[in-house]
Amino acid sequence: MSVLDDVLADLTAEGDALRSLVAGLDDAGWARPTPAEGWSIATTVGHLAWTDEVAVLAAGAHTAEGKAAWDDVVLGAIADPDGFVDAGALTVGATAPADLLARWDAGRAALATALHAVPEGQKMPWFGPPMSPTSMATARFMETWAHALDVHDALGVPAQASDRIRHVAHIGVRTRGFSFANNGLEAPGGEVRVELTAPNGEVWTWGADDASERVSGSAWDFCRLVTQRVHRDDTDLVAAGEGAEQWLRIAQAFAGPAGGGRAATGGAA
Template identity: 40%
Template structure:
């Protein structure tokens, strides 16, 4: 748990480094998240940080009031509505809210035993897994903000946790798409620091190789596998590249 929380804090710090010097105009630049400007992205992160903190405290039902999903809607629909309802909040207020929510989230997660089950939008999960999903989402949206600002960020070894999440949640990703679960899958990824990260059995019939950052961007719906250096072989290769994800 300490390792993933340290990675989460590092990712929050990287985003803060982008936000701290922004003037009001920069907050309203379009981000790489379709339809959202920088302020919208940070507002969304603040809202979902608050939910994660509440989940870790055992208070999600109260704080999540209004986040219920109507029939036929998706988690993305609900998140979009939540941002739209508070769009127009002054950038300094959005920034302050995000800062407070990030501190509260990390503190609440740190107080949880790693394997304690906590509620989330896709059902209960271990507190460690919730921390990892928050790392994955914060990383993706940090990239959205950076792209909007014209800043290039180098990937870091924090992505080990995200890549592991991608591998562990493959059965969920397939089930969400209404497809039968894949057979054993092995990831053999080039880490930003030059190492090789492997997940899955050595004899898995389906193998995905390539840069870890590419895998995480594809799983975060920010790139198509065909536009990256990822390669996959085996019976489930095409489906894995199409369905893997890091969010609900």
């Protein structure tokens, strides 16, 4: 099994878990607001479905017909850079629940097929830097997981941690430089040693063992932080070094403008 297949298997499992959570909701349930301002549960699933469909178009941009379809997406984003993504989420989210789930199911299956069809060694265009199929699948996992947390919050149902979140942790570490640049700051030089305790008790590590700047704690809290689903002060993360602490204050693993994150609740979760 390839690395892409491994990531897609985890993406499927994460999507299946969210689908099971929302499939039995009534209309009032679908309309429940999530912590994402202006977004209901239906909007959230609509966003995931819409983004999967857009990712399918990006994956097909290596053909002439596919490039034309992707160019149309880019023109739409240029025409409304601030509202393009929200418009897609709101439009698809307004679909009847059964149709919305069917659309999401179709998009998830189409994405796996499209990513496998990207020529080997070729990257696909995106709204940020071009991405490999594996990177796209990892990004889709991160977003699916993060938005699932919003749905869990909306329903008051605790989310269950799994070791699949290693994908999110990996992106969170790799986007350290982006987090600084996205806030108009220069990233401190040198490596940061990151040591995170996985749900299964294993310790995941990144960076040189002798790095002076260090971050440690639970992978669960780190992943929630880099997807801005928890305030820094409500995590169990420990930072050694001014640069490491600054990073945790602005960490952002997803593309787009610097997010405002979540308000502090007064203590680590």
